[in-house]
Amino acid sequence: MSWLPIMIVIPFITTIFIPILYKLFIPRIHTGWFVFPIPLLIFIYLLTYIPAVSSGNMVKHTLPWIPSLGINFTNYLDGLSLVFALLITGIGVLVILYSIYYMSKMRESLHNFYVYLMLFMGAMLGVVFSDNILVLYVFWELTSIASFLLIAYWYQRKQSRYGAQKSLLITVFGGLVMLTGFIMLAMMTGTYSIREMITLVEGIQTNALFLPAMILILVGAFTKSAQFPFSIWLPDAMEAPTPISAYLHSATMVKAGIYLVARFTPIFGGHAEWFWLVSGIGILTLLYGSLNAVKQTDLKALLAYSTISQLGLIMSLLGLGSASMYFGLGDESTVYAVAVFTSIFHLINHSTFKGSLFMLVGIIDHETGTRDIRKLGGLMNLMPITFTLTLIGSFSMAGLPPFNGFLSKEMFFTGLLNASQLNVFNMDTLGILFPIIAWIASVFTFIYCMILVFKTFTGKHQPTKLEKSAHEPPIGMLIPPMILIVFVILIFFFPNVLAKYIIQPAFTSILPTYVGNGGIDIKISAWHGWTPELFMTIGVIVLGALMYRYIRKWIVIYRYYPKALTLNNLYNEGITKMESFSFGLTNRYMNGSIRSYFIYIFAFFILVLGSASWLLTGISFDSSQDAPINFYEGGLIAAMMIAAFTVLLSKTRIVSLIAVGALGYLVSMFFVLFRAPDLALTQLVVETVTTALFLLCFYHLPEFSKHMGRMRFKATNLIISIGVGTIVTLLALASNGHKLFEPIVNYFENAYELAGAKNIVNAILVDFRGIDTMLEIAVLCIAGLGVYTLIKLQLTGRDKNETK
Structure with missing residues (x-):
């Protein structure tokens, strides 16, 4: 038996016991210690699948859910889902360990924190393991709900509530749009299974719904992965506690959109529309995120925009690599396929250096009381370990050796240069924009990485501006970022181990045309000679260093951009106007008059049923079988x-x-x-x-x-009354004269033999409708408990007031 469904369910089951453990052991034991083993055990178990998956084997398990509709809980583990599952659980282990020291066990509602966290982990595992698109959608929206709860964890803060609402509105909107695309895919293929859809690609590419389904699914992916212009929710989500930022918004939730694009590349890849939408939006997001990161004064906001930028980089690589499906197999296909390989490589690298940087910024905030770059400085001597780790993580994000970010960034440049030279999808003309935009974005990436390191740790120390006396955190808070930084270094020196056992299987999952052909033979190395991409890196360093040196002279340019044209302002204005319109509209019909509400209901009743009966000729009578009066x-x-x-x-x-x-x-x-x-x-x-x-x-x-x-005569009342009475009478007479099915009374007349009851009414209520009756009783009990609770609360409040 496969353990895949159990791995998904375990985090959800854990949420039941967390509040109990919290109540029993607070404040003696931090609740995180009870949660810590769950992702650790799942992570260790997933590691055992690496040999099998790297050999080309897949794991599939199906549990019937709604088999009559073809909807089953089918779990599928291949190279792509394994990569994401390892990130979800591996980073999850480190985040929980980090949160044990970051979150106060006395001042925080830790049971809520860990319940939301495990809810999110289970939902993410459900997303990456689901083969059925409807099941995937259920987990997809569950990640949005869990993310909303986590972002709003400190709900007392106005900005936390604002950020949670924004993320929920945008991501749930995208999810609903994506669901429409899923339904279109199911209509074209006649199946809900992604695996089966892949085998039917040739038959659906000419379908009229193919392009709309593609666009709708991409909207869902772009909203979840904070692609332009939906990226505005991610910076506001930084109001969540730092462990949540490190987990959701660097390694897991924002990667869900990346996963969706990668998973559906075998279906939509090879088409110009998919190629330009994914790669174009990705490269635009890369530039947008890097430009905005430079001007931030809050360290987490800087990392938020850097995350947007890096996600755009990965997305653009997936889009460029999808063109390989246009060629099939061959040298031209390989040139593009390298981009897909690089996207997986950078996905892993980004999770390591960005996860560690979020934790390190959390340490700075935890130990100094601020994340404002203008108040920081001179922390290098006071926090040398934190400085060293931040230096390594930032240099890796900037694409400098000897760190893993350098390798994937060089491969990114290589993929862009090669793709721009191919004569496909007009890349021979427009393709030159990709390396230019990427190079400009890389310059700004270098600048904000330098800001993160040197503005924070060098310069003059300003203790009077800090809320706390700066010092190193407890060792338990340093261990998680240390582990990630170790991977940042190890991957640089041993990248091909990762490529063989992790990246290669994921690559063949995205581009199944390479299955059975040994994948793609890429040897990752730090030195390829004096290549154009190396000169691009040198240019990034030189220009980036000069711009950082004179940043005060040109940073003022950002002030000239009108705030009215910012995406955030457009969102806020849009929400304000929609709320104003809704409030005005609601006040027009919600006037507090019960008579008005009845008029709305009955008028709707008359119009809908009357119109339907008239247009569908549903009103006809047959009185031949009626008894005499x-x-x-x-x-x-x-x-x-x-x-x-x-x-x-x-x-x-x-x-x-x-x-x-x-x-x-x-x-x-x-x-x-x-x-x-x-x-x-x-x-x-x-x-x-x-x-x-x-x-x-x-x-x-x-x-x-x-x-x-004296009550006045109202014509409206007369019309509504006559209309409802007429419609109900006509429908009753029509339904009585036309019986489409055999009457069920014949079945109930046999109640004594079927249920052992002499009274047919009792038999129907107790036996034939037993569950329905039980639920009705349950509703009454719940209502009674609610009334009792309200009375008790009122009496308790009254007693307290009298005591005062």
Whole structure:
């Protein structure tokens, strides 16, 4: 049996026990110690799959969910999902260890923190393991919900609530759009399985829904991975605690969009639209993120925009590499396929150096009380270990040797230069823009990396501007970034081990045309001679160093950009106007009048049912099977009509009340005539009780004449009443005259043999509708508990006020 479903479920099960453990052991033991083994065990178990997956074997497990609709809980482990699963659990282990020392066990609601964290981890594992697109969507949206809860963890802060709302609105919007694309794919292929869709690609590429489905799915991917112009949610998400930023917004959640693009490349790759959308938006995001990162004064905001930039880099590589499917196999295909290989390599590298940098910035904030670059400086001597780790992580992000970021950045330049020279998708003309934009973005990447290191750790120390006396954190807080930094160095010296066992299987998952052909033979090395990409790197360093040296002279350029044109301002203005419009519209029809609300409901009822019945010719009668109406039945009907008109025309409440009661009693007489004594008794009891309650209420109501005056005739009421009555009568007569199915009464007449009950009504309620009745009872119990709780809270509050 495969353990894939269990690995997904375990984090969710853990959320049940975390609050219990928190209550039992607070404040003696930090709750994180109970959570720590969960991702660690999953990570270790996933490592055992590396030999099998690297040999080309896949793991698949299916659990039936809704088999009648072809929806099953199918889990699939291949090279691509293994890479992401290892990042999700591996980084998760380090984040939990880090949070044990970062989060105060006395001042924080740690049970909520770890419940949200495990909820997110389980959802992310569900995303990368799901083969069924509808199951994938469920987990996809669950990541958005968990992210919302984590970003709003410090909900007392206005900015935390704002950032959480923004991320939820944008990512859930993208998810809904993506779902539409998924449904289109299912309509074209007749299956919900991604694996089966890949085998049917040739038959759906000419379908009219192919391009719309592609665009809609990309919108979902772009919103989740903070691609331009949806990237505005990521910087505001930095209001979450630093462990969350290190986990969600550098290594996991923002990579979900990358995963989606990689997973659907075998379906959409090789098409010009996919190529230009993915690579074009990616390269634009790379530039946008790097330009904005330079002007930030908050360290986490700087890292947030740098994350946007790096995600754009990875996305652009996936887009460029997708063109290899246009050629099939061959030298031209390999030139593009290198970009896909590089995207996976940089994905891993980014998780190592960016995860460590978020943790290190958290350490700086934790030990100095601020992340404001203008207040920092001179920390190198006070925090030498933190400085060393930050230096390595920043230089790796800048693409400098001897760190892993240098290798993937050089391969990035190589892929761009090679792709710009190929005559496909107009790359022979427009392709030159890719290396130019990438080089400019790399210069700004170098600048903000230097800002991160030297503005923080060198210069003059300003202790009066700090909330705390700066010093090194506890060793437990340093261990997680240390481990990541070790990988930053080790990958530089041993990159081909990673390439053989991790990157190569993921590569063949993205480009299945290489399956059975040994993948792609790439040897990663730090030196390739005096190549154009090396000169590009030298240019980045030289120009970047000069611009950093004179940054005060040109940084003022950012002030001239009008704030009204920023994406954040457009978002805020849009939300404000939508809220204003919604508020005004709602106030127009939500006027507090119950009569108005009934008019809306009944008018809708008349228009929809009346129009549908008229257009679909649903109103027709067949009275041939109706029983004759006896004279006493006609007399009861006449009496009921008299009672109903008495309610309308009476001038006193007591007469109206008596007429309502008489109408109810007359209805019970029909139950007697139709041999339903139990219903007749129920009707009599209900009418008696309600009449008594009405009398009690009316006793305390003011007289009409004194306060309300004479009630005026309202034509609207007459029209609505006649309309609803007419529609209901016509539908009842039409449905009675046309029976599409055999009556179910024949089945219930056999109640004694089926249920052992002599009373058919009791049999229906208890046996045939047992679950329904049980749920109704449960609803009543919950409502009762709610009323009881509210009363208790009110009494408790009253007692406290009296005590004061």
